[in-house]
Amino acid sequence: MFKNYFKTAFRNVVKYKGHTLINIAGLAVGICAVMLIYLYISFELSYDSFHKGSEKIFRVSVINEIKDKGTSEGAVFLDALAPVIKNEIPEVEQTVRVSDEKPGLLSNGQKQIQINSARYADSTFLDIFSFELLMGNHKQILNKPFTALLTEETSDKLFGNKNPIGQIVDFNDLQFEVTGIIKNPPLNSHLKFNMLLSFGSLYQMKNVFMGWNGGNQYITYVKLVNKNRSETVDKKLVPLMWKYLNKKLKPFGWKFTAYLQPLKEIHLKYDDQNQTRLINIFVFSIVAIFILLIACINYINLTIAGSLKRSKEVGVKKVFGASRIELIKQFIAESFLIIIISSVISIAGLYLIIPSYKKFIGDFFNTDILISINSIAVFAGGAVLISLIASLYPAFYLSRMTPLAAINENRLQRSSKFNIRNALILLQFVISIGMISSTLIISSQLSFVKHRDLGFRKENIFVLGLNSIESRAKYLTIKNEISKITGVQKVTATSAIPINGFTSNGYLVEGQNAPNIINVVDADKDFLDTYKIKLISGRNFSEDFGTDKDSYLVNEEFVKQYGLKNPLGKTINRNSPHKIIGVVTDFSFASAYEKISPLIITSQPESGSFNYLSVVINSINIVEVISAISKTFENICPDTPFDYKFLDEALAQVYHDEANFRTLFVYFSSLSILISITGLLGLTIFSLTQKRKEIGIRKVLGASVINIIKLAYKEYLLIILTAFVIASLLSKYFMDVWLEKFAFRIEPSLGLFLLSGLIAIVISFITVTVYTVKAAMANPSDSLRYE
Amino acid sequence: MIKLTNLSKYYENKFVKTFVLRNINLEIEEGGFVSIMGPSGAGKSTLLHILGMLDSPSEGEYHFYDETVHKMKEKKLSELHKSYLGFVFQQYHLIDELTVYENLETPLLYKKIKSDERKGMLADILDRFNIVAKKDLFPNQLSGGQQQIVAIARAIITKPKLILADEPTGNLHTDHGKEIMEMLKKLNNDGTTIIQVTHSDLNAKYGNRIIKLKDGWIEK
Incomplete structure (x- = not known):
């Protein structure tokens, strides 16, 4: 039976080549876009999860309240905090202090390089974090003053192929002995560094003030015995802060409150740019869903349109005893075949696209992610899901028809104004026009930001x-x-x-x-x-x-x-x-x-x-x-x-991040329009084939080519106009949320929305017209004889 | 075998009912060969479709053996189709994407007949209709008469009790038409009940009963 499903499926795929091609192209582009977005989002979500026991690791963040002056918050605080946390809070298994980033010049006597991020860190660094030590003794790293770990990259830059262990390097006029090489922190690590220096060195420097009256330059990370005890620790931090800080500072109106931030949430929730990141993730998830939706709608509409040609087959099968379930299975088998082909094409496409994708939004993920178990699962799951979503409606629609209606194609044609089909086209255009106008708003905001009067000279x-x-x-x-x-x-x-x-x-x-x-x-x-x-x-x-x-x-x-x-x-x-x-x-x-x-x-x-x-x-x-x-x-x-x-x-x-955001938006909205347009194209071709006879008769009765184009376009114009109104309202609302974060922002003008509506109308008009003209110019005797 | 009681079929359009069949009372015995005749628009095809369970009556009752067809759900109807009915259409309605062999196989697949048995039945029917040489051709490679032969073969391959034929020779050349009619007659002699719609008195003579329809009424 299954063999039979696939045999019919395959012959149908081959028979309706144009139909199949449009379907496969639309789905492949859709799958590709969704995978790209998935890669981006999964990378953003993967931050710091490579550390062993990462759920037990937390960063201590300190809120500073000054009476009548408001509050400020940051993880960069005093060095004295970590030891008392470890000694007085038993839930804490281990702590590590890491300084903020120190830029400077690093030299080995022969060569000098600029370092952006040297950090002082405790010897417990690798007990908490799982960065890979390439050379050196795990137990002895950073345990003596004036010792250093270089990252692979720094070592290569400074020493080339030579072994740097035991060498003395000079950093901002201080000498350190290199005791190890550590792998470059992965791209998805919130903690970045070029070099680690032993924390003990700081206590040897006369001009660096340490302790409770020292400088705020150190981040404290803690590893808990049990990941669920962070609230307990938060509670215990209250008396601790009182004992060491607040008791003394109260007369001055100062108050410090400390709490734990889960390591894995730092990148998205607690970083400086977390707002942007979360919004981006949110926006692109929605875009991915939209693109998928558009691709599915295409599939559904094209399949239903195609079903007009297939209905005889369905009817005959029903007459000879096919049950609904059997017909539904057949349609799902067909979709599955098409989706497998689309998936293969989209995988090939991904490998081609990824290098240039990385080029403009940054090399922020490993292509390896593509072949991880997760990605394959998402991919396979996605393919099955799409084939189900996309084929269920056509399957039910076709199998629902009475055999008589199905066999008698003429009856079907008369009832071909499927309202559901129009609703789906409407949804497609809402998404497409919404994405065009959002793209225009983002672009004009960024151009406004770029060209705004800063109040000072910026040229030359x-x-x-x-x-x-x-x-x-x-x-x-x-x-x-x-x-x-x-x-x-x-x-x-x-x-x-x-x-x-x-x-x-x-x-x-x-x-x-x-x-x-x-x-x-x-x-x-x-x-x-x-x-x-x-x-x-x-x-x-x-x-x-x-x-x-x-x-x-x-x-x-x-x-x-x-x-x-x-x-x-x-x-x-x-x-x-x-x-x-x-x-x-x-x-x-x-x-x-x-x-x-x-x-x-x-x-x-x-x-x-x-x-x-x-x-x-x-x-x-x-x-x-x-x-x-x-x-x-x-x-x-x-x-x-x-x-x-x-x-x-x-x-x-x-505004680099925003510019990337815009570039991605431009690409994905173009894709969504492209997919919508292929869908529209497919539908136009079908409806013209259906109306071949009607067009022929109208021409015999004296209709001009223009009359016939009008006839073809009339169907869509109202849908597109409705879509334009809905899309404008939606994108106005969502773009206001995005614009909110700018103190200097534009107010999207009506013209901008009109322009996006116009773009959609023009593109779809061209699509419809090209094919209609061909049909309208045809000699009526041909189309009439055909019947 | 078949009993229709006060059966009517109409289409409702706003406030107007357009009747196609009116108050039909009809009994058909097993083993009969019935011809439905009448002018265009008399409701012949509709009656045949209702008898074949492809369409449902608006009013009245339809009993098939002991089954009350007019109350049946889609699934049960599909069962009845598979078990008892075979169809022959004027336009043949073979599936264009399937070969002759596969077209004949389709009803057997839906009846979930095992592969070995299926092959036997197919070999038998190909032989009986003398179309072994054509089994791998697609319908559009056959002449109209040959297509109709395949369509009949497909209709009887599941050994139905009742064959419904809608102007089976309507699209055919006289010689071919005669061949088809003899084939149906032979099936009838072997015990299959046949109901056909036809315009031709000649074809009606193959049967043993004629029902005349006019404006949706049965002419007495």
């Missing part, structure tokens, strides 16, 4: 990083020498560049009774000129005034927020009083996600040095000017790599 600014102690110490020499190069118009030294926000500190503003946390940037007197930031009142920093070392500039928002009527001459207290000497216009120093907040510009860097030189260069011969700057820099700081970027590029980089 070249930013030079002062990454070493040497270069920071000699910043003034470098600045002066660079200023002399022809083509260089202005140079300024700053502590940060206005891309992704400035740091903040506590300041007591005159007229306020408690300190406020305010953004601050340290910049020299050339800052305003270089960045073309306007001074509204007062004056800029000047060497003519000896006291300017202690003076501040503030922005308009500062004046507004603290209600200063005459800001000039007012004082701001931080350790000592500082006078406001000028007010500048508001400029956007943070990303488009944030509003412009109050800002203080100081002339002196608090830590004693500036971190960046911003250089305005002549746009005519950029290459020459940069090579001149590079030469000058290397002459002054021979040991520091020349690290530079263009401000506009760096600004664009901030």
